[in-house]
Amino acid sequence: MKNKNKNKEKVKPLYSLPSNIIFLLQKSWQMDKTLFFATLIRIPIVVLLPLLATYLSKYVVELVSNGSSAGTLITYVLCISAAILSLHLLNNFVSTKIEWRAYGNRFLYLNLSNHKIMDTDYDNIESPDGQTKMQKAINTLTNNGGGTQQIFSQFVNICSNSIGLVTYSALIFTLSPWIVLLLCGMTIANYYVNKANNYWVHKNKDHWVPIDRKLGYISNKAGDFEVAKDMRLYGMSGWFKNVFAGLLADRMVWSKKTEKRGFAIDFFSAVMTFIRDGAAYGFLIYQTTQNGITAAEFVLYFALISQYSNWLLGLIESYNELQATSLGFCDLREFLDLPDHFNRGKGAELPLNSPEIVFDHVSFSYPNSENTTLKHLNFTVKQGEKIALVGINGAGKTTLVKLLCGLYRPTDGEIRVGNVTIAEYNRDEYYKLLSVVFQDISLMPISIAKNIALCEEKHIDRERLKQVLKLSGLYEKVQMLPEKENTLLLKSIHEHATDLSGGEKQKLALARALYKGGNIIILDEPTAALDPIAENEMYLKYNELTSGATSVFISHRLSSTRFCDKILFLEHGEIIEEGCHDELMKLGGKYADMFNLQSHYYKEVVEV
Template sequence: MKKKKKADKTKQYSLWDNCRYALRQLRQKEGDIGMAVCGGDVALGVLLPFLEAALAGAVAAILTSGRRPEAILLLVAGYVVLLQTVRFLQGHLRNLRFKTLFLLRIDMGMDFFRKTVWMDGQSLESAQGQKKRKDAGRNLYSGNGQGIEAYTKAWCDLVMQLIGLVLYGAIVGQVSLILLAILVLQTLLVSYLHTKAGKRAYAMEDEIEKKWGIFQYLRRETVIPGNGKDIRMYRMDKWFLGMFHGLIDRVCALIDRQQTGYMAAGMAEDLLTFARSMVVYGWLVREMAAGNMTIPSFLLYVGIVAGFGAWMNGLFGAWRQILENEKLMDDYRDFMDFGVVEEGRQAPGRPGRTHEIRFEHVCFRYEGSGEDTIQDLNLTIRPGERLALVGPNGAGKTTLIKLLCGLYRPTSGTVYLDGRDIQSLDQRAVFREFAVVFQDVFAFSFPLSDNVSCVDCGREDSERLRGSLEKAGLWERVQALPKGARTFMNKDLDEAGVTLSGGEVQKLMLARALYKDAPMVILDEPTAALDPIAESEMYERYDELVHGRTAVFISHRLSSTRFCDRILFLENGRITEEGTHGELMQRGGAYAELFSIQARYYKEQKTECAATL
């Protein structure tokens, strides 16, 4: 196993490293054709302005060449045809480049999704992982004008502008090195001003992003239907509106400061350009008046000098785009490097058969927590055993389950699967050995059959699907649905979709676990949303549900643990009591005390109901 480094802050990459990364992605995703399209666009992007700038001088040279009118007309027509042909090809390549870079963004989005669903759950679930994933998404899903698409386009434009500047500078240098020095000096001064403005704007991006994130959170909360009653009952509308105004004002102020810096750099550029033009054009006019320069040459150099300014403006525009998207590139790459990547892992032995799970001095601490949730835990779960985990809220039961099935990695200690460190095994192969129903159940907005089988509609085993739904007690409900097992859940993807009740969703997740037919079954509060009758029926069928499997069962209702071979009572991440229900009741410890409290509560509830009737 190879672990990638984790950092509390976003890793920053150098400008040139991000450039190489973007070009490498372009070549890998779009191939040599994509590279050729971008290269051709750069080449024609340099040639076309040069032909346009030289048009007046070329026509003047042809007219004063002394050739016959027919030859002059043919030469001028040929030049115009060449110019239009290059213009057409450049426009076509520009459209192809737009398409290529758009596809690059889409293809990198697939890498992003693959990383999200394949990376280890512990890293993804952490607050750090969630923030990194959210920030990385902005590199792909902020539109054509931001992120990887705009970043790669800006580098292509930057190369084009640099080549144009060098070409035009070489032409000017043949006339006068002093003129070239003036143009270069102005370019360096403007470059410094724009770079300084870009760095100043870049330094404000973190605060803008933070404020914008708060704004987006508030916006989402106001449109959630379930929140509407609290907002109205407690008159929170004023609070929300006040927060909206404050955040918008702050973000606008920061953006205004960014734009002010760019505007100041632009005004300085205009002044320097004016001064440069006065000097350069004055020199050209003097040279022509003195007879040192012909009219065609004068027209050519006027176009070249004007074009030099256009190249310079384009260069700064591309540079600004690069700087504005640097952070988005850093965020994306930081997420793609984050978490654990599996390399060369082996599959578990005895796949599809019951396993022994052993914890040796296992501790686990959540990110940012000051103490361990699981503390020095030692435990062996025997093959085929039915084990119950009970204890108060926050005792670490669900965390223990995630460690057991390999979703979490111990902070210290080792979890063994059949004597082998579970972290040394292929994670996906380990997951195939477990069927888990977690406490927080939900249904994806897919067809019901997809939710149970976890394969595309029509590829599931229909007999196994029906058997799983029957054992989970949901088959009759499924038969009553408009399209049976093909009915979509919820209304996100199909307006005719059906929303199941909490208890029905819990049965659906139980059916999913049964369909998987894994040798290890873990049920985390499997009856929390069931009514008493449905709960009783499920307990009666429990032996049938877990027959031939190792089963771990979590419940707050201690009366439901009697059918288990062994009961573990957890407190503060430690196993404080262990035994059968009868043994723990005779011991008279925390388990017996909690069981007695629950029994008395249910007895009082029953008495109150009888009195009411």
């Protein structure tokens, strides 16, 4: 029973329909008052149009039956027709205004979502749960039927249908209250069936959204220029097709289930409509033949009953649509409301110089993982000291770096930078301390200069740019390009752009780190694409260029980190050996074994 209750709590929407409507209208008032007022103005127009048309027919029949003059008849028809025409024109104008501005409203939310993706705490979007929340939010925004666009027309529909329903109920009630009860009862039954289906769709989204994310990944990679060579040389196209076909088959299972439920509900709705309207019209015919209501009254009530069904069905449909939209909008709000745990307010003052770093009994486990990635790490990096993190893959080196960068919080213990725990700094200010180069280097389709400075053209320090290009070893390559440092990157985006080799990308990343000039330097295997000799030279150059900065280096090639003041050898998330290169070699432990094993492959580096 407990598990069942947990599942129910898990799929229950976090935000109610009224809460979502109020949220959207408040945002609309803040971001686009024209859209807000246009939405309110259209509601009475939608109610008045069919009501005027109904009374036009009734008055025409009544005037003809009473033998009124042609002039009187024409006057009535022209006046009511003019009012209807005016309302039609106003309705078209307002509905077009709503449609256009609602389209823009969706992009305002898309902008909010993109900002959240780029700005929220790193751990919010790296986890599978965070990825699913992000994908569900994006799905809400990537089509014209998304809640942030359709909510306004749906709000008009539900309000106008509600007002129309109350008005028509009062008019039909004068004929018979039983007709009102019949029409309401049948339609309410239809409503509950649709409501149950909406909740079923919302509850089961978590089954197909991860599949959609995987299908999107496969589709993107299939056309990604970065993997085009591997795709062809290793014959991966067949494998990609099979993976895509398998995922598509899984997705189609859920699509078929959804369509079958939709068909069954449409059939049920058609049966209810037939019974409801048939009974109502039968009663009206009976009243005409047995109780002698006039022709004008027959026309009036016939039109009222016909439109009443539309109001009632429209209310149910618009409510179901609004509810489905609200459930989808819950996905967006849930993502936008993901809490940030790191300090975003006033923080401690940043150290002016390269700070000391202390890991004090630091342990870390990834969310929903039973394994402890890092276990009770205790070490100190003195001011201006350079340390190396070494060990086999999976030892926890990159995780340690992510903790130091403030991308994650320790599960236990604390990390102090400059005698202050990282949590006490303002998150974004703390990032200014860091110059980090990861193994996976991201280049953007902008100029080389902008890729290094990461700012607008007018703010780039050209002398500093030239200096870091020379220091990183990329200057000669850049000078050979037609537009030098203003050359655009990524041929897949720009026709006249250039692409850099793996080693050149890493040199650019080093230039980027040098340009930023952080007081803490972190290199997480950025030179993996270089040969051992080139990597060793690069690390030695980096050691020289960053003298005085507190630095952390990670490399699989132990010869590249011999210059460091201290080396930490990690295994299974623990520091098992610590000391400088000579000390660890004398110890004759795992570091020495790995170093000697590697030295057979690049003796030249060892002898440097």
